[in-house]
Amino acid sequence: MTRTLLWLIGGLILGGIIHITAILTLPLLAEETTWSRVSALDANNRMLVLNRVAQGDPNPLHLDPELSYGLCQIDLSEGPAYLNGVLPDAFWSVAVYDQNGVVIYSTTNRDGIGQTVDMGIFNAAQTRLLAQQQIDIAEGLLIVEAPTNQLFVLVRLSAPHEAMRTRFEQELSEITCGPRA
Structure with a gap:
């Protein structure tokens, strides 16, 4: 027993x-991960406005059809990345994700930022150089330290009315993303 x-x-x-x-x-x-889906979109160092997801259509990124999305893929091994521009005066959010789809930083316009997004994304080595004042940055730059080099940024916009959606997406497409030239 x-x-x-x-x-x-x-x-x-x-x-x-x-x-x-x-x-x-x-x-x-x-084989198919969030990173492979993002990489297939050709959003490297540029803001790509994603096509609207219609209800009932395939939605591999699990996006909300009521929101507009901008996506930018960045590689910090090329140097620090910057996200800069003006977003519409409505709810928006910005999230920085690692390769595994884990949010490493997120903010919204309700955090007191206003309409202007001015964000610098640095890896640990670049942050040390920043602390030693070896990298010049503009005053007021929101600094995000990333644990890895391969990242993507997702911007969400919520247009209060459907008629405003096209204008909001145009403003979203004008956001710059990637290393400074």
Whole structure:
């Protein structure tokens, strides 16, 4: 009886270890990830206004059809990246994501920023240079330190009326994103 109980407990522990290992490794084996979908959009160092998602259509990025989206993919190994421009006077948010789709920084116009977005995104080495005043930045620049070099920025806009959506998306397309020239 004791021997059977030990075998049962051992089997449950081994099964639990195998189960947890499988769950944790499956995402690493996925061929289609958020990063691969973003990379396929050709938004490298430029703000790309995403096509509107119609209800019922495929939505691989799981976007809200009521919002307008701008996407920019950046690589900090090329140098610091900057996001700059003026967004409409309505709700908007900016989020910086790593390759795994994890938000590393997020802000909205309700954080007291107003309509102007002026953000510098730096890796750890660039932040050290910034602290040593070896990188010149404009006063008032919002500084974001990223743990990795491969990132993407997603800007969301909420037009109060459908008639304003086209104008909002035009303003979104004028946001600059990427290294400074």
